[in-house]
Amino acid sequence: GQQVMQIPQYQHVQEGEDFTTYCNSSTTLSNIQWYKQRPGGHPVFLIQLVKSGEVKKQKRLTFQFGEAKKNSSLHITATQTTDVGTYFCAGSTTSGTYKYIFGTGTRLKVLA
Amino acid sequence: ETGVTQSPTHLIKTRGQQVTLRCSSQSGHNTVSWYQQALGQGPQFIFQYYREEENGRGNFPPRFSGLQFPNYSSELNVNALELDDSALYLCASSASGGGWLDTQYFGPGTRLTVL
Numbered sequence: 001g002q003q004v005m006q007i008p009q010y011q012h013v014q015e016g017e018d019f020t021t022y023c024n025s026s027t028t029l030s031n032i033q034w035y036k037q038r039p040g041g042h043p044v045f046l047i048q049l050v051k052s053g054e055v056k057k058q059k060r061l062t063f064q065f066g067e068a069k070k071n072s073s074l075h076i077t078a079t080q081t082t083d084v085g086t087y088f089c090a091g092s093t094t095s096g097t098y099k100y101i102f103g104t105g106t107r108l109k110v111l112a
Numbered sequence: 113e114t115g116v117t118q119s120p121t122h123l124i125k126t127r128g129q130q131v132t133l134r135c136s137s138q139s140g141h142n143t144v145s146w147y148q149q150a151l152g153q154g155p156q157f158i159f160q161y162y163r164e165e166e167n168g169r170g171n172f173p174p175r176f177s178g179l180q181f182p183n184y185s186s187e188l189n190v191n192a193l194e195l196d197d198s199a200l201y202l203c204a205s206s207a208s209g210g211g212w213l214d215t216q217y218f219g220p221g222t223r224l225t226v227l
Contacts, residue, residue, distance in 0.1 A: 042218040102154035
């Protein structure tokens, strides 16, 4: 079945360093969403990408959707301790039953 | 906060029992999706309800069933509980009829433990 993988699984960075997580789908996606989940919390929507090659920025966060719409990335510049959490991508597909497939997640720890 | 509420917060059941989890969607949202999140994993899509009808289903057995009510609130029912059903159950509401451009707003979840 369709799978969405993320790498790395874990990332520890020093505060101020950059961080990137990559999301790869086994099938072409209609769109992709990114979520952040703090420890003990629930996923919080960050952004949605729809177009091939799309790049969106939110302050220190940069999101990219691949040209083939099978991969995406999230880059955080100059991490802060408030960036701690697990970042999930979630892709949707119009093949078969509509549903969102969440990635495996990347857990980010920021060391002060 | 998203305005999506879930009850109960925590629940402990034994194998073979049945459980009902509840979700109230955000005001103005007509679509509710349910997800199962095992510890250390990403949320897994169970099913979605739109206008009181099931609008999509993931790879979960029929003992996982749901309802949506006219006020768009929803229930998730799980029969014949198994140990592997222990997880955080999340509901997410959205406003656009379950279309693929929907933004989903998650509730705080119900932590189910099956002993």
